[in-house]
Amino acid sequence: MKRYAVYKTASAPASRTTGSVALALAAIAFLAKRFGLIDADVFVLSLIAAATIALATILLALFGFHRIWTYGGPGVPAALTGLFLGLLALATPVLVVGMLVMHSGASDLATNRTDPPELETNVASSEQPFLDWLNTALVEDVWPAVAAYTGAAPGMTAMANSAEDRLYPDIVPRRYRISTAQLHAASVKALEGLNWQVVDELPPDLLDAPTYLQAEGTSQILGLKHDIVLRVRPDSVGALLDVRSRSRTPLKDLTDNADRIRLVFSEIDRVLLETYGDLARLSVDETELEEDLPAEPVEDLRETIPLPSFKPYFEDEDAPVAEGLDAVDLEG
Known part of the structure; x- marks a missing residue:
């Protein structure tokens, strides 16, 4: 009985290998940034590389499924493993992008x-030229274009112009x-x-x-x-x-x-x-406070000069007498 050669796809095991590399790169970059071993630029560039490899892994796994469905042969476990590793490697970049979108307030x-x-x-902030350029491009070019396309220009404009009074009324x-x-x-x-x-x-x-x-x-x-x-x-x-x-x-x-x-x-x-x-x-x-009004001068309606209710006197004979006053004999 004649035996035909079994078709084996190369994309399925390749997806498993590239998926392992992408997951390892994303995990190492995340841990290194968490413990302060790398700066922000290296972290972002590592995530971009990991996301690129992860996307290639997913494409290889899907292509492997297509070849196995068409020609048969082994490779389904390898393709499933590669697909899972690729999706898992994308978790960290998606998390970072999601936090950028959800918390896009003032720095x-x-x-x-x-x-x-x-x-x-x-x-001073650490040297991060790539991240500064990326953030400037997002604020000045990408987000305004997206806002104009979706019709959400007022909110994006306020966000781009850092209108904190409107965005944070409780601060x-x-x-x-x-x-x-x-x-x-x-x-x-x-x-x-x-x-x-x-x-x-x-x-x-x-x-x-x-x-x-x-x-x-x-x-x-x-x-x-x-x-x-x-x-x-x-x-x-x-x-x-x-x-x-x-x-x-x-x-x-x-x-x-x-x-x-x-x-x-x-x-x-x-x-x-x-x-x-x-x-x-x-x-x-703040709503309980009233504006401080300038004190109004008190007008005296009396025409005479107010006098004290008692006259000062000195009990001791040796007490000092005010200068310029003549002694007056009250008994004489």
């Missing part, structure tokens, strides 16, 4: 837009009915609770003196660095708190700068609640 956000707290300890300065020294102590306790390292501090020397705090934090997923600045100044109510959050890279994680400012406020509220108990009498809403 530097403050509660006071006109007078934000300054970074006293100037921490505003907050006032507290306590002294600046007390609010500074609560802020230090809040930063400790968030596991953010304080890198610069201006402690209060008086109860109503302005204070300053700057801390450094790390995101949970990608290990991205960000700077947090808290500025406490005396106010007519008690103390005025301004917060600023700045990302050192255009990459985004599960939380953005607006979320970090909200987290600072909530943590300070928790500390004040544990310390004083009644938070409602400490925090002041």
